[in-house]
Amino acid sequence: MSGVSTHKEAGNDAFRQGNYSDAIDHFTAGINENPENHVLYSNRSACHANLKNWKAALEDAQACVRHQPDGWAKGYSRLGAAHYGLGELNEALDAYRKSLAIEPTNEAIREQVAELEKSINPKSAENMANPFASLFGPHTFAKIQTNPRLSPFLAQQDYVNKINMLISNPSLCQGMMSDQRIMQTMLELMGVNAAAAPKEEPPRSSEAPRAKPEAPKAPPAPKDPSVLAKEAGNAHYKKREFEEALRCYDESISLDSANGSAYLNRTSVLFEQGKMEECEAELNALLDKYENKVIKTPDFVLLSKILTRKGEIHQRQGKYSSAIEFFQSALRENRNADTLKKLNACEKEKKETEAAAYIDPELSLEAKNRGNELFKLNEYPEAVQE
Structure with missing residues (x-):
């Protein structure tokens, strides 16, 4: 592996752990070796964006665009995110449009363009x-x-x-x-001294108070690019377009690596794809982020969802006892109908599987032998259970 690749991988690992300053150091070392590597500028721009260093994020995004090959849209996406962070909405819209022109199927960028257009060009009546x-x-x-x-x-x-x-x-x-x-x-x-502005007089007793006219509604502020990318991923997930969903969730995480729900949604895709080991590994990494308060809103609801998904994985693998423990732990964090339903279903499936096992002579003999061993160890309740 070349020195540039080594620095890139080390930077990516630090980024995933939320160590943005360390990641910047690694990407910078890679750039020093190869000053024309557009991916390194893109990754370093994402680090600066997560640290809210928008000017630095913009400089790296501009460098990325200068060096990126034709057909690579992410540089313009980084440029749009940096302009957005600086409040430069027109420049952000221009960058996102260029990104969409290169990658017209990217729903996250398409939604960002629509949100910015709605905000920048409101109806004339609102103007x-x-x-x-x-x-x-x-x-x-x-x-x-x-x-x-x-x-x-x-x-x-x-x-x-x-x-x-x-x-x-x-x-x-x-x-x-x-x-x-x-x-x-x-x-x-407007030339009005707010501190010296006269207070509104109370209405005289003989006059009914006049109703204040409603202020005209302003167009909603554009959504955060990370949120839009996650929502685009959700839309693909519902259509079972899993690869597209993963791409959107990865984009959401790259824009805001503290977004816990994007990580969790990513594990939903892996679960549906049957990638249980990879799914559980990502859940364990998410638990570490939760415990270290790396992610946003580290509340009990998110923890409950993480534990519930771990329970689903263990149930799918036939590890019923540990699955039940995960479901019960999730309910202790946040008692909700969905997890309770999954716990009941898992307990029922465990009983049915154990009952079916005794019908199989070989499995019945194995259970008998396990019971005998436990009886010899004076573990009577466990022996009876077997």
């Missing part, structure tokens, strides 16, 4: 109903920086990202007005 469109433009940051009441917000990255998104698409402001910083920013940009 007319938005009175704040003129507040956000090329000079917005300069105005914020010179405003002593707003400039402290620039130290907060989520605020900067939201302002970038509003500059790209001012129609999103209605959906962000619940953020008091954004509300204050709009008031300040």
